[in-house]
Amino acid sequence: xxxxxxxxxxxxxxxxxxxxxxxxxxxxxxxxxxxxxxxxxxxxxxxxxxxxxxxxxxxxxxxxxxxxxxxxxxxxxxxxxxxxxxxxxxxxxxxxxxxxxxxxxxxxxxxxxxxxxxxx
Numbered sequence: 001x002x003x004x005x006x007x008x009x010x011x012x013x014x015x016x017x018x019x020x021x022x023x024x025x026x027x028x029x030x031x032x033x034x035x036x037x038x039x040x041x042x043x044x045x046x047x048x049x050x051x052x053x054x055x056x057x058x059x060x061x062x063x064x065x066x067x068x069x070x071x072x073x074x075x076x077x078x079x080x081x082x083x084x085x086x087x088x089x090x091x092x093x094x095x096x097x098x099x100x101x102x103x104x105x106x107x108x109x110x111x112x113x114x115x116x117x118x119x120x
Contacts, residue, residue: 001039002051003078010055010074013081021082025089029096035089036099039082041065041075044104053078 001021007013015021028035038044042065043051053074056062061070089095 001037001082002043002047003040004049004051004053006082007053007078010053011077015081015085022085022089025085025096029089033096034091034098035096036101037086037097038101038104039079039086040103041078042104050104 006015006019006021025035025037040051049057052064056064056071056074059070062068062074063071065071086097086100087093090097
């Protein structure tokens with residue numbers, strides 16, 4: 001689920017038409033397919049900026065994939081839109097989702113000089 005595909009600018013989400021994640025998952029279910037979903041925030045190196053929205057680059061206060069407050073606020077805003085769709089479509093609720101991978105390729109990202117990363 002590319003974050004930058006659904007939040008095209010800060011706070012502007014689009015889940016209509018071909019971006020309709022819920023409809024996509026319902027179609028998978030109708031076709032008797034199971035889904036392993038990767039909502040991010042970072043989905044893969046092969047997708048532009050790993051799926052992170054471009055508006056993050058313009059914000060000098062954002063440190064990507066860290067415990068940085070500005071970054072985590074943006075992640076929370078995104079996940080608050082995506083997770084309800086995922087939860088409603090879990091296999092335990094009759095949907096097609098059997099697995100959720102919440103991050104990808106984390107070890108390949110540069111750690112900030114001060115060493116602040118997601119770990120507690």
